[in-house]
Amino acid sequence: MSATSDGSGRKNWTVELRKRAVAALPPEKLLPDGQPAYMSSWIYVFGVLSLASLVVLILSGSILALKGPTWWHVTGIGHFFNSMHLWSVELFFFFMVIHLWGKYWMAAWRGGRKRTWITGAVTFLVAIPCALTGYVSQQNFDSQWISTQAKDAMNAVGIGAFFNLLDFGQMYSWHIFLLPMAVVALVAAHVLLVRKHGIVPPFILDGHEQVLAAAASDGAEAAEAADAADAPDGQPEPATEAPAPPTGEPEPTG
């Protein structure tokens, strides 16, 4: 619902933003109920598993942050949540690495998806200092040793002058707020780009293109026929099931 114009002739920034957002990502693309038929491999699972690990990571980290940095050293339940935090970060990186390798071998940057690759790769790189700041914020022997060893590389490149691994307060801030925000923002951008452009289609093999085109044509015709039969007034309706694009509009991203 939108208000009437104020008559000034000025552009409404909010309306413009909404129009652009909806044009780039209409609801059926943002939350699709269909995917290209070629998406049938276990490798596709690792993207969502990375996301799921990040969710568990943030949940366990939030509980640790809410209780403060000392809690997990002195209570069993605190140690339990710290262990969950550790294993979720291990899984996060594990799934992310497999996801990245999978996308590399798919050459997933094809067809205008370079930004999708870039945001994913940068997410991986930003996650590394995010984890490092966590390791040096543990307030135990690990954090003592890791911080005193890793500081030399930071100092050598000049970063150490303002990014002090030996300052628990500073590292804790980076770990529980600044870097996680960066990771979440990058992941959000990555996911939105995936939704906007869709998953990359398979490589076209010789003669394969024509076969696909024929398959697409057959599928569309079959869907139209089925829809026409289902519609009470005899008029075709947008398809809601495969094999035609479930939202009635082919996902233009492939």
Place this chain on the structure above:
Amino acid sequence: MSRAERKREDEQYRTWKGPYRPYDLIREASIAVGVVLAIVVVLTILFSSPDDAPTTIQSWSKAAPVDFVSVANAELDGSSATAGYGPPYNTNGQPQQILGIKPANWFGVTYPIDTAQDYVILPLMTMTSVPGLQNAVKTYTSASSSQQGKWTTAYDSALAKAKANSDGTVTVPGNSASFGPVETMMSSLLADAQSGGLDGNLLTTKQFYQTDYTKILMFLQDDNGDNAAANGGNLPDSANPGYFFNRAQSENLLGDQWGMMNETGSWPGQVWLWLYTFWYQIKPFSTSANADILVMAVMGVLSLAFVLIPFIPVINRIPRWIPIYKLIWREHYRQA
């Protein structure tokens, strides 16, 4: 394939015009969160997580009093690693460089540490109730630097044969007169450290709430086995590593043990740092005085390349040439 042909092929991948199948995004995501949560809980129950208590100045000085006094003496005479580190702690050392560039100099000294003052003299000046100590400190601070050096050198040499007593004190053999006030200063500092007082004194700021452990951690890391004084004189590193160093070595945390990615115990640690850690294991990095900046430079280039893979010729075509994609999309190709 020409560039134009590749571009034309790339355009064909922009939009998928083939068949679709039903898919429930939210359902899949919810199941994934549930599965991961279950795996994490199982791993947590089975393996928990490490939490070895930190080394304190108190625990170190009690467990290895001679070692502690050796490092403290090195802090006093300016021969410790921190004393000669350079930026961002002081201007006494040359920072690492690459192609003549020393980035550490760009920002200068941002966390100043004067090891003699911060680690020895100022803490001792707070101990006003110890008989003779303030006179000893005054004698030391008012002496010439060459005289100070003679005292600390004589004391350092004698520490090689020093013995720790059952009450925690240290007996240093030799002519006490040659140590000047240093022996009194060090025995007082040791007592302060063993009581826990020095842990508080070495925190960076003097306000009630503290979060900055730069000074105390730099003191601890000076006990790294690289320092001759920390090794009790002339003993080689491997024969008598420092307490802090020794503890890390027993946990496989040293640099040459791939320690950058390890953590205490058998937990996996930061395994994603394997490539970063790998460079430290091979020449020229393993023997270079500029190892850190060289490794960071290599990793910087590799990271940039990783991000820009879609634009790098050959690398971005490898997936086309090695047909792993036929395995990934085998159903698709089989149906087509």
